[in-house]
Amino acid sequence: MAKQLEMFAQLDNSEDKRDVPPIPTQLDQLIDLDPDGPEPEEGSAYIALLKGAIPSDDNVLKDYIEIVGPRMQKEYMLRAAKGSSIEKYAHNADQSMLTHVLNGVFPTLQIVRESEVDLSDIEKQIYLIAYTLHDLDKLVNVQRLSVADANRKREFYGYLDEWVERLHFDNFCPEYNTYREDISYLILNTQVKYGADLNPQNFDRQLPGNRHEFLKRMCRFSDLIAYFMKNPASFLERPDISESLTHLSRGKLVFTYHKVSENRGMLTNVINNAVLAEMRDNFGWKPFLFFPTGVTYLRSRNLDDKALPTGDDIAEIVVEKLKTYCASRLEQNLNGFTRGGKGFKYADYYDAFFQPHDMLRLIQKGCFKILRQNKAPSAGKRLVKLQQLQMEGKIPEDISLDFEDDLRVDQLAEYLVEVEKLLGKFASRESVASEILAYLDLQEWHGVFTSIPSQGGVPLPWYFIAGKYLLRNRGKDENDMRDLFEEVTEHVTQVFAEAIQNQPQLDSFAALRNYVKRTIDINGHQHIHQDFQAELVRYTNTKKIGRGSDKGCSLCSSDFQTQESSETDVIFAPQVYSNKNPINSGRVRRGICQLCQMEMMLRQILIRSRWNLVGAGYESVKIKWLYLYPSYFFTPETSKIIGKAYQNLKSLNFFDVRRKLHRGSAATDLVELDEFIIDTETPDTEKENLLKMDFSENDLATFYFCGIPTLGTRPTDTESWAMPTFLAFLSTLAFNAKVVVTESQVPLYHSAEEFKETVVLNAPHPFVTHILQKDRLRIDEIEKSLEKLSAIYDLNIDAFRDGAKPQWQHLNSVSGNIETDPLYVFHYLDVFRRKNKWDSFPKPRNGEIFIPERYLQFYETLGGDKMSLIEGIAQRCFNFYGPDSFNANSILKVIALVENVIINSEPTIDPIDLKWEARGEVHNLMQRVRSSRAQGFARLLQREESTAIEALVNYFYDEVFMKDYKGQRAILRTRRNRLNAGINAWYQANWQQFRKQKNEEATDANN
Ligand SMILES: [Zn+2]
Known part of the structure; x- marks a missing residue:
């Protein structure tokens, strides 16, 4: 390990890093420390986005979201419908009451809409009230609610009225009192468990019986789907769900699905998006439920039976989608173009996406981007080197070495060497070089050109040529230079067109095609099958030593071929996470499989970062990945919200949270803290620190994740877990989703089916467990955890802040001490007082809580008894x-x-x-x-x-x-x-x- 660190330290200072935008070391640049900053808007970002995500012509649903939504969010978001830490329910995966309601309402209304069933406004209102309150027994914590006798009836209506008022359903439906018994009939019959209350005589209902039957079906279907649809094909195991669909849609709709057998993050998103677009656009399937590992669709029964795509078709569609995504991003962002000590370079993966002609044009663009006007030229240094060689007799004495130290020399030299290298793959490099020299009318220097040694990879011969050319063609401005490059490109690609054509095309995506065919299942048509034979061979090879040995992938356990990664691919440091590296092997990088390489490439290309985080740069910011999982799916509406919220996600500034908490915001207001991470508009990418997927708005992802870098000089591990931990809890609120935070770039879980908790912190720094006592938290533990974290962080800032720097590195000792004795809270209050040289505490201002009062609250929050x-x-x-x-x-x-x-x-x-x-x-x-x-x-x-x-x-x-x-x-x-x-x-x-x-x-x- 020490050896590895040493290597990174060297890389850090190497010339390679020279032109990379530096990672800021001054946190002051990153934190707006303005105590009188603008007040954040009241209300939650989630509800605001929800309003924009529902069909615009559904006025009842619009009222529901606007009037009931904010109330429901407060009351339902952290209340368990399924799961929780309570032993009786713990075997179920967590699902909040809010999700349970929305995941019932949206799909049911979509079916009603798609199958053009008539539903009056009042019927829709009754359904919405009834289904939203169908777990009334859980809300009031009374079992077996009933209206079977007068006493129980009074009790039931007492509870119902209370919750109707609490959620503002009386505003939503002014006729509530008229239809109260219709609603209670539905509530008591949504779940079959009540049973006894099916007797309609117990209810004085206004709607006719057949309408009740339909609304009852809607309620039951909502409940079934929200709870039992845990993967895209779950309906296969629940015939009652498919039957309900037939009834609700009057026989018009059936379920279909596509499913992938694993989740690798970016790659899986690309596969899901490609298949989704194909099935939607060419087969008329309507996306219905979104899972990280696939989609459930609604298909019209009367659609023609069209043959489903074969595995090869799907593989082709995916490869095309991936190429389109990547090529457009690369063209726009020129990821992985850098200038190192030896010259200009770009990542290997470009070859997979661009033909030689397009690639040359991209290199031109890259040349002008990397070697910019205000950069110092290297031409002078290269000239000195050439003169040295001349003195050593390696260049004839009579050659005058007199070109200028000018950036244009750099640009031209670096470009020409790339042309030589690229076309040299199709014809000999000598012939390409001769052609360029001829075109520039510099054949006279051909002899010297070939005699100059390319020292340590520095293209000295081309510096010589570029220098000579610019001496002869003085006064070229940037436009002239661009024109020149263009002409060279056109000329050489024409000359070598035949050679390029004759070169057999290499399929860079063979492994991907193979993978897609093996992992995708469309409506049972493509059967997922693991290649056990290949797996066995790979396993046997991992045990071999020497030739033919294959150490296996250090990140995943796939049977795909592994190879050592090059530095431009490594946007993370596998050795940090892997426990599979052989001890004493002296290998810093170890093999990763073709798929993990593909995933890394995709993250480099499709994840936006304002920092150039390659190799050591990536290592030093100690990235944590935050993965969002639905519980258990997103609907078209909620996935739209997630998509929008994700785009508007911004780095958390804890000072904002602190300001709000100091004004006396209680724990019940925590749901409104989401405004601190969800902006009202997409944050400026130039200023945003998070690493986010760069998808267009029309291309929703099915699985969302982002990278959280730790900024500052040599951040400690404690610091690197501070914000990700807090964000994990805040994100479950902001996205109404489950969250996993980990250092692993391979998602820990394929889908939400695989874990029960709402927040999972994977191997966090010990300070986290000092504070929370655990690293996996159930839905009913979220609120308390967020309170505890806020208290410790707030206290840490009071006691240790240095200007705008929160000094999170103290979190470990602070939380450790407080865990040992909560009275330490007051010790830190004293540290805070002495630090400010206060004799007594200042009077509170702007409605803030008096400091000692705040610490008394901390003490209780943190377990003081x-x-x-x-x-x-x-x-x-x-x-x-x-x-x-x-x-x-x-x-x-x-x-x-x-x-x-x-x-x-x-x-x-x-x-x-x-x-x-x-x-x-x-x-x-x-x-x-x-x-x-x-x-x-x-x-x-x-x-x-x-x-x-x-x-x-x-x-x-x-x-x-x-x-x-x-x-x-x-x-x-x-x-x-x-x-x-x-x-x-x-x-x-x-x-x-x-x-x-x-x-x-x-x-x-x-x-
Ligand atoms: Zn792998």
């Missing part, structure tokens, strides 16, 4: 003693005295004597206070005081020292500062209650 002890001490102390200021010494004067007496006493002392001694000391202090020899106030009359002092001393000795500190003086000594800081904070937040008391007494005394 000694609040009653602190209160017990404080109440008894400030009952008789009034500090003269908010300075900690003055507040803690009496308590410190009692503690000192106990700590300094002999362990063998009789407790009665010890208490006497403590009371005496406090009494003396109060005497000095009374005679103004010590600062402070006496709050009680002298005769009342001694009883009060005794109460304090007894409480402290019995409850604090003996019970809590087990009578150990050493424990009291080491922990007293934290305890005292807690008492101080409590007093700061509660002092007014004592003043009031005193005033009342003063009034009493006067009367």
Whole structure:
């Protein structure tokens, strides 16, 4: 490992990195630290996007989202419909009530719409209310709701009315009271389990019976589909779902699907998109449910039976889609074009997407992009080198080496060598070079050109030629240069056209074709089958040593051929994640299979990053990948929201969250924190730090993920997990989806079917488990976790921030200490106070919470259970003693005295004597206070005081020292500062209650 790090350190400083946009080391550039920054808008980004995602002509649905949506989000988003940490339900995968409702409503209404079933507005309203409240028993936590007798009926309608009001259904449907019994009939019959309430006589209904039957089917279908559709073909195992579809669509629609057997991230998205477009556009299948591993469609029963595409057809479609995506991105972004010490270079994968002519034009573009006007030329350095060679006698003496140190020399030289290299694959490099020289009318230098050695890969001969050419053709501006390149390109490609044509075409995508054929299943037509024979051969080869050995892929366990990756491919560092690298092999890079290479290439091309994160650059930002999974699918509507939210996703600035929390936003407002990561518009790509997929708006992905880099100079592992951890929790809220955060570029799970939790943090830094106690969290644990993280992060910033730098590297010690003893919260409050050189805490401004008050909340959030002890001490102390200021010494004067007496006493002392001694000391202090020899106030009359002092001393000795500190003086000594800081904070937040008391007494005394 040490050796690897050393290598990266070298790479870091190598000349290769020179022209790469530097990763910022000043966090100040990245964080807007403006306490008076614009107030974020109220309301949630999710609901705003939802409004835009539903069919524009459905007014009932529009009202539902606008009126009920925001309420539902608050009440339903973190409430479990399925799963949760509760043992009874834990075997089910998590699904929030919000998802359970939306994933029932949207598909059902789509079927009704597609099959042109008549549904009046009031019927649609009744359905929406009934299905949204069909889990009323869970909402009110009462089993077996019923209307079978008068008492139970009253109870049921009480609950129903309460929830109708809570979700604003009375606004949504002003006729609610008229149709209340129709609704309750549906609620009690959505699930078959209620059974007994099927008796329609128990309901005074307004709609005719046959309409009820249809609405009941809608409700039941919604419930079935939301819960049982866990993969694109789940309906095959549930005949009741297919039957319901037949009924609801009046026989018009059937289900179809396409499915892939695994999920590799980007590659799987490309495959899914290609197949989806094909089935939708050429077969008329309507996308219905989106899974990471495929799509369920609705197909019209009366569509002609067209033969489904074969495996070869699909493979071709996928390859074409992939080429289109990549070629257009590459043309636009010129990914992987860099200038290293030896010259200009570009990634190998370009050859797979471009014919020689197009490639040359791209290199031209790259040349002018990389070798820009304001860059320093290398021509001068190359000239010195040439002169050196001349002195060594390697270049004839009579040749004048006098070209200029000019960027145009660089551009031309670097371009020409690329032309030579590229066309040299089709004809000999010598012939290509001669042709170029002839075209530039520089044949006279041919001899010198061939005699100059290309030292260490630096194209010195071409620098010589370019220099000579520009000496002869002075005064060319950039446009002239571009024209020249264009002419050279046209000329040479024409000359070598035949050679290019005759070259047999290499299929760069053979492995991909093979893979697609093996993994895709369209409606059972293409059967997925694993190639067990190939797998066995590969496995056997991994055991071989030497020739014919194949170590297998270090990332996945596929049976595809592996080869060592080159640095331009490596946008991540496999050795960090792999445990399969042989020990002492001395190999930094190890083999990865063709598919993982394809995936890496796709991430390089299709994932946008403002930083050039190749090789070591990638390593240094310690990327975490955040993968979003639906629970258990996205509908066309929700996937549109996810797509939009993903595009508008921006880096989280924790200072914004902090500002909101300081204004007293409670945990119930957490759902609104999504505005901190979802912008109202697509963020400026030039300024965005996240690594995001670059799909067009029309091409929705089926699986969303992004990379979170850690910025700053040499970030620690602690820092690298700080934002990704917080984002994981925030993202489940923003996307209403399940989230996995990992360092692995291979998705940990193919689909949401494979894990039950809502948030999975894969092998996070230990600070995360100090705070959360676990790294896999169920839906009912999200809110508490977010509160805890917010508290620790907020506290970390208070205590350790350096200007705009949050200094997350302290999170580990902070969370470790607080886990050991939550009273450490107050220790950090003290650190914060001292750091600011405050004598007492400043008055809150702009409606912010008073600082000590905030820390008392932190203490409880973070598991502190000694609040009653602190209160017990404080109440008894400030009952008789009034500090003269908010300075900690003055507040803690009496308590410190009692503690000192106990700590300094002999362990063998009789407790009665010890208490006497403590009371005496406090009494003396109060005497000095009374005679103004010590600062402070006496709050009680002298005769009342001694009883009060005794109460304090007894409480402290019995409850604090003996019970809590087990009578150990050493424990009291080491922990007293934290305890005292807690008492101080409590007093700061509660002092007014004592003043009031005193005033009342003063009034009493006067009367
Ligand atoms: Zn692999």
